[in-house]
């Protein structure tokens with residue numbers, strides 16, 4: 001590549017950064033020196049506010065307030081309060097989202113409750129290529145309720161639904177965790193509704209980076225992780241959305257005292273609470289919620305449309321850099337706007353490529369069987385970072401650094 005072309009690319013990076021200044025929240029995050037972090041789609045970076053909120057929850061609230069903190073620091077109502085913050089990011093009304101539990105447990109509650117809202121239907125659709133927990137959960141619910149799980153790609157979901165009368169629920173991920181493909185939430189939901197079925201969406205790879213629009217897309221149920229782009233920290237609680245029109249009929253498959261209308265009445269009879277509170281189960285993970293609540297302050301004053309534009313610009317520019325630098329790996333992520341906030345590439349030695357990148361300070365991850373997965377968290381990455389990462393990838397490939405023996409050994413967690 002000529003010096004002029006290199007300079008043009010660097011200028012373009014700076015120009016794009018200046019165009020997206022309004023969504024730059026880099027200063028809100030703590031990242032190690034010399035690291036370009038492209039794994040915010042698996043574990044989001046720590047923010048100053050998340051760190052401080054956790055420290056405050058431990059030292060002042062737990063340490064000093066002790067049991068009084070349930071009232072004085074409003075621990076008891078944190079699942080709904082933080083749920084409301086997430087609702088505003090995913091285009092849902094206040095009172096429709098609650099946090100707590102893992103994504104897996106939240107998905108179980110949503111899929112089970114949704115299927116029971118359509119007792120005359122026998123089929124649940126899900127994507128065979130979903131993140132495995134989604135397939136496991138829907139299969140488990142089908143086994144428990146005597147339903148049939150049908151594995152249908154989201155690509156074929158509208159055609160499968162059209163004219164059918166057997167489907168209770170279409171349960172899909174908004175963004176494919178491996179390829180980064182963004183599916184049409186509104187179109188699949190509409191096709192489900194046309195035939196009397198419901199739709200449940202896993203927003204793990206879209207919450208915080210895509211202007212999801214749950215109300216606009218008429219979604220019935222949704223779940224998502226707190227620890228990915230939302231940066232809530234390792235093991236952060238997940239969120240669960242129930243559309244307001246389903247709340248009165250929502251039957252939580254795990255009846256616990258936190259979902260009770262009067263938890264401190266200590267009654268052995270279960271009376272579900274009104275509203276989204278009925279989706280709660282047991283004592284909320286207070287420290288995890290505190291970290292998540294702190295992390296979500298990074299979105300204050302931001303418009304999700306602008307965040308989405310920045311995300312598309314970063315991923316689009318990465319592809320542009322790869323083309324310009326002559327990095328000739330197959331890109332499995334759509335080049336058009338039907339993508340989340342990641343770019344995935346194929347390489348026969350993908351695991352070693354990722355390790356070689358990590359050795360250079362560019363942290364991404366590997367997904368079976370041959371995917372180099374690079375996530376671009378828009379709030380703390382710049383177009384200049386993107387160009388630097390693309391140059392490192394070029395050097396790893398051109399210099400065959402992935403072939404070094406030290407990059408071959410697999411860790412337990414990839």
Ligand SMILES: Cc1ncc(COP(=O)(O)O)c(C=O)c1O
Pocket residue numbers: 102103104105131133134173177202204205225238
């Ligand atoms: C699409 C999707 N769903 C669910 C999960 C995980 O759920 P859990 O937080 O319960 O481990 C992940 C990632 O781990 C995911 O990518």
Ligand SMILES: Nc1c(O)cccc1C(=O)C[C@H](N)C(=O)O
Pocket residue numbers: 041042043131177413414
């Ligand atoms: N939840 C994870 C974990 O506990 C360990 C390692 C990775 C994860 C992930 O989140 C993986 C992620 N959902 C993925 O898309 O691959």
